[in-house]
Every structure is written in structure tokens, then in C-alpha cells.
Amino acid sequence: MSEDVQAHIKTYMKVGGALAVLTALTVIVSYIDFWGVPFAVFVALVIAATKGSLVVSFFMHLIEEKKMILATLVLTVFFFIVLIFLPLLGHADRHGEYYTLPNANAPTAAPAAGH
Amino acid sequence: MADVTTTEQAAPAADAHGHEEHAHGDHGHHDLGFWQTYVFSVDHKVIGIQYAVTGLLFLLFGFVLMMLMRWQIAYPGEPIPLIGEWLGDERAPGGIMLPEFYNQLGAMHGTIMVFLGVVPLAVGGFGNFVLPLQIGAPDMAFPKLNMASYWSFFVGGVVMFASFFVPGGAANSGWTSYAPLSVFATTGQTMWLVGMIFLITSSLLGSVNFIVTTIQLRAPGLSFMRLPFFVWAQLVTAFLLLLAFPPLEAAGVMQLMDRVAGTSFFLPSGLVYADAPWEATGGGSVLLWQHLFWFLAHPEVYVLILPALGIVGEIIANNTRKPVWGYRVLVYSVVFLGFMSFVVWAHHMFLTGMGTTMSSFFQTTTMIISIPSVVILSALFITLYGGSIRFTVPMLFALAFLPMFGIGGLTGLPLGLSAPDIHLHDTYYVIGHFHYVVAPGTLMALFGGIYYWFPKATGRKMNDFLGRVHFWGSFISINVVFMPMLIQGLAGMNRRMYDGGEQYLMNADVLWLNEVISIAAWVLGLFQLPFIYNFFRSIKHGEKVDGNPWQATTIEWQAPSPPPHGNFSAPPVAHRGPYEYSVPGAARDFLMQGEPDTAAEPAKV
């Protein structure tokens, strides 16, 4: 039991280190303009997803969790994806223009970035 | 809660065996006193009854709001009789209803009926009271959370109710609270949002509790495929509440930000309100609100229906003395129904400029979701075939549910197809459709459930004659209320008109139906009086019954009536499926789930 926990603690430390490194990485990458915004978004999300799965798998012990909890989470993730993408697809497939005028007093520091 | 007898009073109702065990079960429990026994109770039965009674009171309140609206629709511009003068000048000067007040009534009727009436009764009431008993559990998995759930609901209800008395009155942007109208609305809308956040918290706590209870506290031997259909329906409902409500909470927070912090989540640029540009940055999306709202509100429809289907399944099996037909099919259908209900929501939004691809997607999913609904309804109909039907009061309500829900479902199909929806959208046809599902449908089932489980909660039966008067009166008048609405809607009459559609020439042919509907609605109100009287009278003076007055099979009928704290005299064990009625060769026409095998029982059931 105790050795088991000791092994876990080693993992926790490694995961903590990896998270710190990935945090640094995502900040550094954000300052380098590779191939425009879509690529930057992609990289940032990949790094965030990696960090997230580390936290969920090891800190929250999901990799050794029971089937019932995994099933619930798979269901949740499916609906999460539905929630993110269906409104977006609805926005992409529409009649008429929804684009609105620029905000009169929006922060001016940023250039109009592509979307 | 006058209708909860203490354990001491309960003892005589229990059979002798139950009494001994019961006294044993009470060992080590000190007397909790009035407040903890009846008000801040953690006992699932008390909480269930609290939910049910509060839900019934809100149903009555919502019904009164509707009766006021029906006066305005039938006789626009005429002073409301009897109570018109009490409404005050800001609502109805001289007893004549103002349009603003009509809008408040409309919005609050919907909100109260859905979130404070039917859901608390169907899920909070029946779920809390019946579900733990049916799975043979001593209580819910988290009794304190259960209490928190009720009191959070209660606070939400009080906030909603109080919103009638703030300046400008209650929320008046419809129960859907569409932006940007709702962002411009009076203070009542802020209270609506705050109230909703309490209600959402309540249902979150409740749904976690239901799922954990069902999965973890099933009696030994009660495998998933032996669960009564009602438990399955509640389990799926709990998942819907768990996963569909949070997006509305997020949307509620954002609308609150729009109203209080001046943000523009749901406000596009360039809005003009009251002849002046609206002071906000703009750049928001009104459709975002609709997406998030209907992401909840469509599954919410199934939250209203599924418990009713569960109740009807129990009552029909019991009163036909037959196993429900196709138990597994029912279970798979209800699970599939729950799953699909998450991906159909935008059929409420066909007329928002959505493109044909998305419309096709959503009308396809909508057609798919009608399949399991039809499967469930068919299975329940087939159960009737060849049964020796007992026409008890609960059975009458269950039998009425089947065609009513059928009409509700079938009238929904044209609305789920984008082409006919162009004509029917926002007409009285929509009102007729969803009321057929929820009022003659769900409410019939819930009334049936009250008559069915009342003996379990009190140890006494409700009066049979008054029950029949209540049933026939309600059944006939409720159809006279909603059937003409379908006709009016097909003629093109719009909903939400405070003059009942008088101003439009095209409504002239169907306008006379307004009066018919209104009179039927008041008659429907009158026919609830026998129920109210019957309900309260039967608590103390109803016919005394034993633990299993309906000769039912499921585990809750094994407990004494009313069940003591901790529910069962001895921990129940399930030996067979939930609906073993009329088993060939058995001594009686029912075999209870918890009865151990005997010689009288055939070897393999």
C-alpha cells in the first residue's frame, strides 16, 4: 500500500514538472508568429489539451477509474462537443449576414485579427 | 406538512411483522422534534411530499394566472369579474387588464408550470418519494443534499413569486426570455434570472442524488434489467437535468451580466430602444441565447414527459395484471430518447434564418426522436391487449394519458419539419401541441400517480367517487380547452396576443372559439375542487388500507404504509423482475419482487 502511494507520488512530481514545462512552452509559442492565428489556436489548444489530460489522468486518477465513471464522462464529452459545434455550424449555415458593426469603444490596441 | 404522520402514528398501519421490525429499526433514533421532522427534514419521503405539495400549489397558482389570461382573451377590454379590482392600477386599472400585465402572466404561467409545477412534482415529488422505495433503499444517497435541493427550489420559487411585486412587475418576455427583449425588460426579469439560478442549483443537487441513489443503493438482486420502468425513466431524466441545465445556467449568468453589468453577450450593435440608441457596445448574438436556452429547454420537454411515462407504465402493469409489454424495448427506448433529446433543439429555431443544411439536420434528428416515443406508447398500448383491466381511478388517468400524449406527439411532427413550421410557428397550434403533451398528457399521468401512491404515503386511499368526478370532468374539459387551439392555430392565429387576436381580420372565423376555450378552462378549474378536497380530506379520513392495496409487485409496496424512517422493516432483496403479474401456476395473480421463491412459484420465471 505504502509503496504504491510512493510510486504515485513520483508520478505526481513528474506530472507537476511536465505541466510547468508545458505552461512555459505555450507562453513562448504564443509570442512566435508561425503561420497565423489558426495555427496558433491549434498549437495552444493541443498544449492545453495535453495539460488537461495529464491532470485528469494522474491527479484525478482517471486512468485507473471504474467503467461507470468513464462512461458518464464519455457521454458528457459527447454533449460538450455538440454544445460547442452545433451552434457554430448553425452560425456558418445561415441566411443573411450576422456580422455587426465594430464596437464604438472597443479596445483599440489590437489590430483586426482574422477569424 | 400535515399529511406526514409520525412514526408512532404509522405503526398501527403497518402489519404486525412490520411493527416489530420497525420498532427495532427505530432503535437509537432520538425524537427529532417538529422542525427537523416536518420542515428541515432529510427523509426522502418528507422531502418528496414537500416537493409534491409545493409543486401542486404552484400548479394551482400557474393555473390561476392562466384563467386570468383566458378572461382577457375571451373578453378583451372588459373588467375582470370578482378579483379585477384587487389587482391594482399598475396591473389592471378599473379591473381591465393592461397589455404589460398580460405579458407578465404569459411569461410567468409558462415558467411556473414548467419549472415550479410539473418538474418539482414529477421529479422532485414522485422521484424522491417513490424511487428510493422502489429500489429498496433506506433513503437517498445524500440526504442532506436532498434537503438543500428542496430549499434551493423553495427559494427560487419565492424569488419568482416575489417578482410580481417589484416595480414593473414580473418577467414579461415569455418563458423563453428571448434576448434582446428580455435585456430591456423591467426588474422582474432580473429576479427571473436569479430565481432560475436557484432552481438550476436545486435540480443539479437533485439529479446527482438520483443517479447515485439508483446506481449505488439498489437492493441486492435488483439488477438494472430488474428495475421498474419508473426508475429507468427517472434515471434518464436525472441525466438530462444534470447535463442540459448547466448551459442555461451559463446563459442566465450572461444575461444577468447583460442586464446588470452592461455587457453585450446577447445584444447586437445598433439597437434602438424607446427611440434612443441602446447604450451598449453591441457585437453580441441574440441567437446565442436561443441556442443555449433550447439546449436546456428541449431536453426539459423530456424531463416533463419521461417521469409521466414511468408512472403510466407502473399503473398500467398493475391494473391490467400483466407484465408491461416489451420491458427491454421500453428501457432501450427511454435511454435512446434521452440521448437524442440533446441534438434536436434547433427545431425551435427554424425561423431564425438557419440555413437549409442545418434545418435538414435538425428535422432529421427530430423525426428520429419520434421513433422511440412511438415505441414506448405502442408498448404501453399493447400491454392493454388481453389484460383483465381494473378501471381504478389511477388507471383511468393512465388510460387517458395514452391518447392525449399520442395527440400531443403527432401534432408535433408538422412542427418538427421546417416547411410546415413556417406556417405554424408561433401560432396557437404550437400552444395546442405542447399543452397536449404536458397538460392532458403529463398532468393526467401525474394525477394518476397521486391517486396510485397516495395510500403508500398516508396509509389511506383517496375517495373513489370524487376521483372519478375529477377524472371525467377534467378529461372532457381539458380537451375542449386544447382541441380548438389546434384549429385556431391552423387558421393562422398568433399566440401571445393580449386581445386574443381580435385585431387581425384573418382570425375572424376562429375568434368565437376563444370564448369556448375560456369557459372550458374555468370548468376545468372547477373540476379540480373535488381533487383538492379529496386530497386533504383523505389524509385523515380516507379509507384505511394495508401496505399493498393495489396488489402490486414492486418493492415499494413491501414497506409499511406510510413507510417509517429507514423505509423497510427488513432489508428487501429482489428475486425477480418488476412486473410478475398473472404468472401461470402461481398462487396469486402477482408475485412481488421481494418475495422469496416458494413452491407455488414455477421453477423459472
Added chain:
Amino acid sequence: MDIPYIVEERADTGLNNVKLGIWLFLASEVMLFGALFSSYVLLRLMAVEWPFGVDVLNVPLGTFNTAVLIGSSVTMVMAYASLKMDDFGRFRMWLAATIGLSLLFMVVKGFEYNHEFDIGNFPWTSTYLAIYFTMTGLHALHIIGGVVVNTYLLFPGSKMWTTNKAQFTNRVEAAGLYWHFVDLVWIFLFPVLYLL
């Protein structure tokens, strides 16, 4: 009357009530923040212009806060591991560290908010700032919730260690799961709001 499976696991599900309950609660939370992320994406794609977080917010402070929150996750899991090893003293130390880091996060967040207000960035200034304040505000409420729970477990709630070790360890595990989830949300909030 005792509710079964509060501590011991039910044979056929392999779970206890608390574990299942907290995961269901977190599933619900996923949908709550999911709706906000969905709104963020939709509003951003609709917008004619949308500022880069880098140009509006203080990225070094945000990075520091990310590190603080990740650190608090590590200390939280260490607190749980200490209980598993029956070391109550170390548990208190690690849990106190978690609370300390959470408060540090809130202080830094407070400075950030204050700075935004100073330079005239309010929720009503732009849709970007609106969603920034809403999401981080809701996240901060979750942090406060976590601090309350952890403080309870550190002081009054820890009496249970002497009466029912298994149940107390369970509670700490549940609090930990919640805390890691709060960390997880921030892991996504940080790049989305600060870097993109």
C-alpha cells in the same frame, strides 16, 4: 438507519457514493463551462474585430497564476497521498499549502482586475472583456468554493480523522477531484483568454 456504500465500495459498481457523486457533479460543471466556451467561440467568430489577449492582459501575471494553480494541484494531491500513508501531520501541511496557493491566486487575480479597472477596461467595454470577466469571475467563484471546502477539511472537518479515517480520506479525495477540475478549467482559460 445507515446509508450503505458511503465509504466501502459496492461490489458490482466498484464505487462508493461520494466518488460517483463528485464525478457527476464535475460532468455538470463541464457543461457549465462548455456553454461559456461555446459562447466565446461563437462571439469571437462573429466579431469584426477581437483583440489579442496579449495586447490587453498581463501575460506574465497570468503565467505566474497558472503556475500557482498547477502548484496547488500538486500540493492537493500530495495532501491526499499523505493521508493514504497515514501521515496526518504532512496532510495538514500540504492542505495548508494548497489553501495558501489558492489565496495567492486570488490576490494576483485581484491585482489584475484592479489594473484593468484602472486603465478603463470594464465588462461593458467590449465583448472580449465581457467574456473575460464573466469566465474568470465564475472561475474565481469556484476557487472560493474550493478554499471554503479545504479550510473546512483543514480545521473543523479534520476531527473526523480520529473517528473515521476512511471516510475522511474519501472526503479529501472528493475535494481534491473538485480542486483539480478548477485547475483544469484554468488550464484552458489561460491560453484562450490571455494568449490567443
